[in-house]
Amino acid sequence: xxxxxxxxxxxxxxxxxxxxxxxxxxxxxxxxxxxxxxxxxxxxxxxxxxxxxxxxxxxxxxxxxxxxxxxxxxxxxxxxxxxxxxxxxxxxxxxxxxxxxxxxxxxxxxxxxxxxxxxxxxxxxxxxxxxxxxxxxxxxxxxxxxxxxxxxxxxxxxxxxxxxxxxxxxxxxxxxxxxxxxxxxxxxxxxxxxxxxxxxxxxxxxxxxxxxxxxxxxxxxxxxxxxxxxxxxxxxxxxxxxxxxxxxxxxxxxxxxxxxxxxxxxxxxxxxxxxxxxxxxxxxxxxxxxxxxxx
Amino acid sequence: xxxxxxxxxxxxxxxxxxxxxxxxxxxxxxxxxxxxxxxxxxxxxxxxxxxxxxxxxxxxxxxxxxxxxxxxxxxxxxxxxxxxxxxxxxxxxxxxxxxxxxxxxxxxxxxxxxxxxxxxxxxxxxxxxxxxxxxxxxxxxxxxxxxxxxxxxxxxxxxxxxxxxxxxxxxxxxxxxxxxxxxxxxxxxxxxxxxxxxxxxxxxxxxxxxxxxxxxxxxxxxxxxxxxxxxxxxxxxxxxxxxxxxxxxxxxxxxxxxxxxxxxxxxxxxxxxxxxxxxxxxxxxxxxxxxxxxxxxxxxxxxxxxxxxxxxxxxxxx
Numbered sequence: 001x002x003x004x005x006x007x008x009x010x011x012x013x014x015x016x017x018x019x020x021x022x023x024x025x026x027x028x029x030x031x032x033x034x035x036x037x038x039x040x041x042x043x044x045x046x047x048x049x050x051x052x053x054x055x056x057x058x059x060x061x062x063x064x065x066x067x068x069x070x071x072x073x074x075x076x077x078x079x080x081x082x083x084x085x086x087x088x089x090x091x092x093x094x095x096x097x098x099x100x101x102x103x104x105x106x107x108x109x110x111x112x113x114x115x116x117x118x119x120x121x122x123x124x125x126x127x128x129x130x131x132x133x134x135x136x137x138x139x140x141x142x143x144x145x146x147x148x149x150x151x152x153x154x155x156x157x158x159x160x161x162x163x164x165x166x167x168x169x170x171x172x173x174x175x176x177x178x179x180x181x182x183x184x185x186x187x188x189x190x191x192x193x194x195x196x197x198x199x200x201x202x203x204x205x206x207x208x209x210x211x212x213x214x215x216x217x218x219x220x221x222x223x224x225x226x227x228x229x230x231x232x233x234x235x236x237x238x239x240x241x242x243x244x245x246x247x248x249x250x251x252x253x254x255x256x257x258x259x260x261x262x263x264x265x266x267x268x269x270x271x272x273x274x275x276x277x278x279x280x281x282x283x284x285x286x287x288x289x290x291x292x293x294x295x
Numbered sequence: 296x297x298x299x300x301x302x303x304x305x306x307x308x309x310x311x312x313x314x315x316x317x318x319x320x321x322x323x324x325x326x327x328x329x330x331x332x333x334x335x336x337x338x339x340x341x342x343x344x345x346x347x348x349x350x351x352x353x354x355x356x357x358x359x360x361x362x363x364x365x366x367x368x369x370x371x372x373x374x375x376x377x378x379x380x381x382x383x384x385x386x387x388x389x390x391x392x393x394x395x396x397x398x399x400x401x402x403x404x405x406x407x408x409x410x411x412x413x414x415x416x417x418x419x420x421x422x423x424x425x426x427x428x429x430x431x432x433x434x435x436x437x438x439x440x441x442x443x444x445x446x447x448x449x450x451x452x453x454x455x456x457x458x459x460x461x462x463x464x465x466x467x468x469x470x471x472x473x474x475x476x477x478x479x480x481x482x483x484x485x486x487x488x489x490x491x492x493x494x495x496x497x498x499x500x501x502x503x504x505x506x507x508x509x510x511x512x513x514x515x516x517x518x519x520x521x522x523x524x525x526x527x528x529x530x531x532x533x534x535x536x537x538x539x540x541x542x543x544x545x546x547x548x549x550x551x552x553x554x555x556x557x558x559x560x561x562x563x564x565x566x567x568x569x570x571x572x573x574x575x576x577x578x579x580x581x582x583x584x585x586x587x588x589x590x591x592x593x594x595x596x597x598x599x600x601x602x603x604x605x606x607x608x609x610x611x612x613x
Contacts, residue, residue: 012513019410026404027423030481033438034426036449051452099331102324109318114328118335123538124594126342127586128564129571129579133359134342150338153331183323212431215546219572231433238437239550259447266434277429278422288489 040263064264081230085210092206095152104165146220164198201287349584369584386562401487424485436550468559498524538597
């Protein structure tokens, strides 16, 4: 918007002041719950149970974190989540590229038919039960593959990737072909290096989704407790009050102790994402924009 | 006559050869695509076949193909049960609230942000606003449940500090829709605003200059330039919303609700989950029938919304 003189009128100034207050309010409402969680996790359990924590930690202590890391299965689930995130994202990227690259080339015959059949799966799907029965019949239930394979391609991400690849000029390919470059070399040495920013974008989309996912694990790993990801353990600690099992006495501060443990667990789960998201958000924004243009 | 036939046959043959030649030339593309075809057949289309159990009395021993057909019995059972109206009411109610509050919220946020000239301030607010999008459902629900807890929740602490009575937020059905909507606005406002912010940035600056020359003030510029500039985006997003009118973010509800909240919180997907997966005596066929009903209505809604939007505006999904 061109800056213009109307910025200096009094009603305009009042509006801008209110606008700034409004936006600061949104920011405060967004941040406060997170600050509160962090403060609770570092607070003394007695202060927490007496509801003395409002903004900053009261009688700071690391007690809750000590207990969190002693929670049975937590470290293991953390390892599982790291595995699912890395292996799952790798599978995602390979499959997504295998779909997006051919579909982005005009010379790929049948691409409109394939595109339709793929987009159709976004509009209509078998649903929760048939998908579950499929995983069960393939004997994938309670295996790591149940987490890695069913979501190997996220159709939306694939379409975003295809749009990115369509933007690469066709001449580039023709020039490489004239120089005697085969399709595979073209993909590996020209297309992929040129698409690093877009691959980074969908990598992050997939990785964050893996890190945060719990529902697949909840239905596909009914018995394999050893394979469960962090989010499921988190659910047990934060939502189901199972912390009681690790505390022997039934005294008053049991509730308080479990309070701070809940918050400390949240911090442990969210910290990696909070640390990286300011640096990766621009890639996400790029992906959302391409999706919007094409959507 | 004879020569004409052989000429066209020759032409067809030559075209066929050319096609085959091109496919062979691009064989790497087709080879790369094979696992993709396999994936979509196995993990996306096979479950669509599995939907037939909605018309069967499925049991594990006979499998999908062997179980006996029962026609529309599962659907009849569902439509006659008390759950049908309850689920429909909750699903539509929650989604209506989402359309009334959750849909405009990012648009208003984007418009308000768009008025700010200070780039640093703008960017900081935007970055903060994305944050909740990256936080997992489990954590967000965990925060909501703990914040609303009767004895130690911060919300009740604040209410008490202001002289009010502590409220049973998570056992009183009347509060559920409000809690759920608030949670989703918190999680989605910044992220949802991204595409509107992009659309706003894409508006041709000369349109504003022309409006200023025509004597339009800020308010008129907003009405005549800004809003028309993002209307296509708004319509597109609205179509997407309509298509999901029977879907609710069931993952968060499954984590949040308890039997006391069922009257307000139970939606199609949560009920499907309870009947088909979380039950000790799962009824796969009934659950699949409910799921099929839900997806079919969803499909019809998307098609209708898309047709309407093609008719009344430029925006359409296909």
